[in-house]
Amino acid sequence: MLVVKVPAIYLSILMVSRVIAKENPYNGSFNKLESAIVVSQLVMAQQAEYFKKLISVAKESKNCINLRGSSYECPYPFTQVVDECFYVSKSLLKWEEARQFCQGMGGDLAIPRNLYALKAHLIEIKAPRAVWIGGTYLGPEEGWRWINGASVNEEEWSPKQPSGARKNLANCLNIRRDRHPVLDDVLCGNKLRFVCQYSL
Numbered sequence: 495m496l497v498v499k500v501p502a503i504y505l506s507i508l509m510v511s512r513v514i515a516k517e518n519p520y521n522g523s524f525n526k527l528e529s530a531i532v533v534s535q536l537v538m539a540q541q542a543e544y545f546k547k548l549i550s551v552a553k554e555s556k557n558c559i560n561l562r563g564s565s566y567e568c569p570y571p572f573t574q575v576v577d578e579c580f581y582v583s584k585s586l587l588k589w590e591e592a593r594q595f596c597q598g599m600g601g602d603l604a605i606p607r608n609l610y611a612l613k614a615h616l617i618e619i620k621a622p623r624a625v626w627i628g629g630t631y632l633g634p635e636e637g638w639r640w641i642n643g644a645s646v647n648e649e650e651w652s653p654k655q656p657s658g659a660r661k662n663l664a665n666c667l668n669i670r671r672d673r674h675p676v677l678d679d680v681l682c683g684n685k686l687r688f689v690c691q692y693s694l
């Protein structure tokens with residue numbers, strides 16, 4: 495509940511108006527007029543306090559939104575998933591073309607911090623079972639890497655995956671919304687829909 499302190503000055507006005515009213519021969523209407531003025535000043539003071547409170551509540555809630563990330567921070571057509579911005583394409587492209595497409599949007603192929611939040615989003619929007627994300631096989635020495643150079647966590651491969659990297663057959667990373675864990679490798683030349691990410 496909003497508690498409004500009545501400033502001392504308004505209480506003084508109230509008291510003075512009563513004194514004037516007592517001494518005035520026309521005290522009936524004068525008294526009413528003075529009371530009306532005091533009441534309206536009190537109402538204005540209350541409204542000012544109320545708006546101040548509203549503004550501070552609005553500022554606080556904005557800070558909360560900023561802490562957890564919010565949709566207005568993802569530029570269109572990217573969509574917020576937890577605290578990341580993704581765009582799931584409608585078109586199908588080879589992995590390298592998909593990367594160019596994402597870069598042309600000001601982003602890159604996705605490197606999701608939370609693969610399972612992205613998986614939930616893909617299920618939600620009824621995306622195809624497999625979509626490109628930003629990882630490739632760089633050869634026996636470096637192995638599977640995200641496009642930022644980080645190693646792909648082996649625990650995130652779907653059962654019996656990666657299936658083709660060592661044969662140089664399937665060197666690009668896709669996320670499967672129908673598997674757990676979610677990562678899979680397929681031929682980079684396959685045409686799939688893809689997930690771009692915009693880094694804030």
Ligand SMILES: [Ca+2]
Pocket residue numbers: 655656657658664678679680
């Ligand atoms: Ca595979």
